[in-house]
Amino acid sequence: MLEPIIAPSILSADFARLGEEVDNVLAAGADWVHFDVMDNHYVPNLTIGPMVCEALRKHGVTAPIDVHLMIQPVDRIIPDFAEAGATTISFHPEASEHPHRTIQAIRAAGCQPGLVFNPGTSLNYLDWLLEDIDLVLLMSVNPGFGGQKFIPSTLDKLREARRRIDASDREIRLEVDGGIKADNIAEVAAAGADTFVAGSAIFGADDYATVIKRMREEIAGAGR
Ligand SMILES: O=C(CO)[C@@H](O)[C@H](O)COP(=O)(O)O
Secondary structure (H helix, E strand, C coil): CCCEEEEEEEHCCCCHHHHHHHHHHHHHCCCCCCEEEEECCCCCEECCCHHHHHHHHCCCCCCCCEEECCCCCCHHHHHHHHHHHCCCCEECCHHHHCCHHHHHHHHCCCCEEEEEEECCCCHHHHHHHHHCCEHHHHHCCCCCCCCCCCCHHHHHHHHHHHHHCCCCCCEEEEEEECCCCCCHHHHHCCCCCCCCEEEEECCCCCCCCHHHHHHHHHHHCCCC
């Protein structure tokens, strides 16, 4: 099992003070910055794009930026995000007409490709794509908004994704996103996740360091 990664979703940060918020959450012990891109087409909300990613890099953010594309079409924005400093770029396979081509485009742009699965999307896309990606992201809410409740069937799906990843000899991260809190992160870790996105649970806390520390303790105690 890979070392756990905590990736706060900046969707729940104060956008008026984004650079400071990202600095604070990284200083509080976060590993990655989770960057949610919504287009008001594939999902019913509109957020941020490559210019904001580039602005965070110019601000001095050196931590990995984990870009989650909730957009359709997917491919034409990939070079822009790569140039803006994205580390991983994950997309929803059903939003791309040619998911394998999209994965190749992300890799060719110098980023790590990931596939994202909505609660209702089958893992069957992994049958022929797992060996080409570096990250599997399971949504534990329907994408579009922060602050939603964790969907419990994600636990079985995580176990199935873990089984598939363990059958591969490549290093592939298993990320989970949606309704992750200090109170449920242990069961999510026990089900096989190694990378944890949390928005409201971290940015809604008075003290980011305390909640991140508690999350790490819960993960460590989960008997992974
Ligand atoms: O991608 C999304 C929502 O579409 C997530 O990254 C949320 O931003 C997570 O927020 P919380 O459920 O942790 O508040």
